[in-house]
Every structure is written in structure tokens, then in C-alpha cells.
Amino acid sequence: MNSKENLKNLWKGYSFEYQVHVITNSTIDSTTELIEESNRKVVYMNDLESRKQAYGICGECNEPGTGSNWCQPCNAKRFKDNFKNWTSGSKDIDEFIQQSQLNAVHYRKYLEWIPFENFKDITFITKGGFGKIYSAKWPEGYIDSWDIVNQKWKRSNNKKVALKSLDNSSYCLSTEFLNEIRSHLQIYLLDVIQCYGITQDSITKDYMMVLKYCEDGNLRNYYMNNKKSYYSKIDTLQQIARGLLDIHNAGKVHKDFHSGNILYHDNPYISDLGMCQPANNENQSAKQEGIFGVLPYMAPEVLRGYQYTKASDIYSFGIMMNEYISEETPYNDIPHDHALSIKQCKGLRPNIFKYTPKLLADLITKCWDAKAENRPTAKELYQELKKLDDKIYDPSDIKSIKSQIYEYDDKIKLNRTSEKRTKNFQTHPQAIYTSRLLNFKNLPEPVNSDESDLNEMNLDDENNIE
16 A cells, blocks of 8 residues: 555546446446447456556555545545544444445445535425425535545535435435435436435425536426437437336336436436336335326236336336427327326327337337337337437338438427417416326226227317316
8 A cells, every 4th residue: 555645646537439337246247238339348356457557546545446536445444433423313324334345346326324414505395296406506516535635535526416305204205215215226326316325304304315506407397398309309218218228227117208208408318216126126006005106107918006117117108208309298288097098008109200210109109019028128129219219220111201200300399489389388277297106997998999990089188168
């Protein structure tokens, strides 16, 4: 080990050639597929030479780094030495945070206990399904590395963060709260919102997650306030698909995937992992407990009481994708009630924007197929969107595809500025786009409808308008 006088920064400048941190034994192997497909080299914890090439050398222990500007053994010792200087007041939370700090191979993989008084300008944003969400300024900011020359933590100062509270957690800290935070640590962070730590409201005593703040709000707010071209939208969609693949590669299912749970700040980030659970979890019966979600995005088999699966996430992605391409919220002109759930099982789907390029329209249709086994996997979805993003087409189709894209960009621009759309864009008072508990009975077997079936359902809607 180097003496204090000889300490110096030996980190290698981070290159996008490698992933930002190592893969450890606890990481699901399939994560490597995602990294390799993003044209980055996979680095494993026990591969010292690759770690040296990717991240350089720790100037204190002379061992290869475990991530960009990060040495897990040295930083774990620093965190451990500081355990005596803080407490959340909860043994469970203290141990949870401490374990994350001891295991962190990169700054995105640890949590902090952050005293509530460290936040400034706390502002209420909205009420969620189980608590409230606030914005706040965090002058100190999160730790991103160790300053080896000055022997102190380097922090990303003056961060704006989101504080997500859990109602009544001062009385009973639920396992769901810690499970949501654990999901942030278990998933390889590229397109999933980052959690910096935990705090506690000084007045209500409710515990709160401290999360990355996204200036542009959710995806729906973003597309309504920003004009984006076809290719810009494809780039956004392939990033979201990559995030969903990341969740599925970690062996989890999101279970509440919709445009309100995708946040935007320069890039899209999947948020709200509160319902995110192992894909093979059979501890909860949807038939007994009901289901929690946003009706238009929920797969028909889930509405009928079957377990959430990776395929049900793909269905939700298809609804979200069509919404983003068409810039229309699904079923915004009808009540989101039992009647809608019946129609969804009978094959009702949102209208695909008339000028959506065929390749994309076909992909949307596959995602929301009534039969779960016919839907693409997250990997297939990401690969297809990445091909479209990289403009990889069959040469014989290029002229036709370019013509469709030009037409789409032209028509969606016209649609945005349409006086008719502006006047008629009124959401039905019973169209609900926040997650809620649903419990529908006696729903029919899911099927794909033909055009005549859909016309009949639409006619029923028109006849029932009061």
C-alpha cells in the first residue's frame, strides 16, 4: 500500500468501451447480453487485468478499480469507519444502507442515510398511490468518488432531487418500501431512475426515498410539450426498451408499466419500482387480492386475475409505444371501468395513428397480442427498436420506409397544430391514468379482434354516449 505522501490519482479516464462497473457473482449473467449489445466490453470482478484496463489502479491499495473512479475494498472500509457517526433510528434501515455501502462496486450502487435538514426548498409535486412526492435541493449532493489527493469524498454538489414518501411508514416500515429500494440496487442502472438514499420527514416521520429528479416530468408531459421527430422518438423508445430489458434480465417484472412511470431528463428513465417483483413470484394471488395498475396499459390475462409476467410488461410497453407515436392517451374519451376491461379482453386496442410507419405499427401490434406467447421478449423488442434507431433496413424497403417516415413527421406535425384536435382534446372524467386497485369479475377469454369486431365495439360506445 502506498504511503500517505505518495498517494496520487491513478484512475484511468472512463471510456464508453467498457461498462461503468464490474459484474459481480450476485449479478444475473444475462445482464452481460445487454452490455454487449450496447457495444461495451463486459468486465467481471475476478478479471483483474480487464478491470485494470477498464478503470485503472487505486492509488491507495494498488489494485484494479471495480468501477469508474471507484475501489470497492477501500471505499467499503471508509464507509464502515463512518457507521458510528449516523443512524436512521431504524435497525432495519441502518443494516440495509450499511450492506449497500459495503458491497458497492460503483457510486450508483450504494445508499446514504440523509438527514432531512440537509434538504432545502422542499416543494410538493403530487400524491402517488402510497405516498407523496416532493422536489428538493440537496446542496451537499451524492458521493461519486474518493478524492485521493485531499483524502475526502468528492460529491456532486447542488443536486435537485425527488423525495418519495411512504404513508404511515413511521409506524410500520413495510418490506415493499425496502424491496423497491433494493430493486434499484439489483438492476444494472442505465435507463432506470437512480436512488441516492433514504431520509425521514421531520414532521410526519414518514420515510422517504431520495431519487434523481427529472425536470421534464413523465413521458406524457414530455411529448405534449416537446416536438420530436420519428427518429428522435425511436431513440427514446429503444432506451426505454433497454431499461425494461435490464429489469427482466435482473429476473424481475415491473408490473405497473405506463407512460406516467417513465420520467424524462435529457433521456428517459423507468421509475416507480414499488411493485417490481421476481418474475417467478407466486406469493401473491391476483385473483384473491385484486390488481393494482392503470387499466388501459394492463394485459388482458392480468385483468382476468392471472399473475403478472414479463409478457404482461411487453403488452404495457406496446400501449405506451403507441401513445408516444400517436401522441394520444389511450381510451381518453371513455370511462376506464368494467366495460372497458371486457372490451380489452375481446380485443379492443387503442387506434394506431394512421401514418405510423408499417414496421413500427407491426411491432406495436405484436406487443399487445392477446396471447402472451406471441409477444416479443424485451430483448427482441430492444433489438428491433435499435435496428430502427440505427437505420438498419432491408435495401429493397429503404425507399418505402423513408417515404413513410417523411409522411409520419409531416402528418404528426400537422396533427399537433390542428385546431380540431385542440378543441376536442378533452379527457373523459372517468378516464383514470393513475395506478389504483382493480377487481373485475367474469371477464371473457382474451382474443384478438378483427376489424368488424372493433367497429361493433366502437358503435356500442357511440350509442352509449349521453
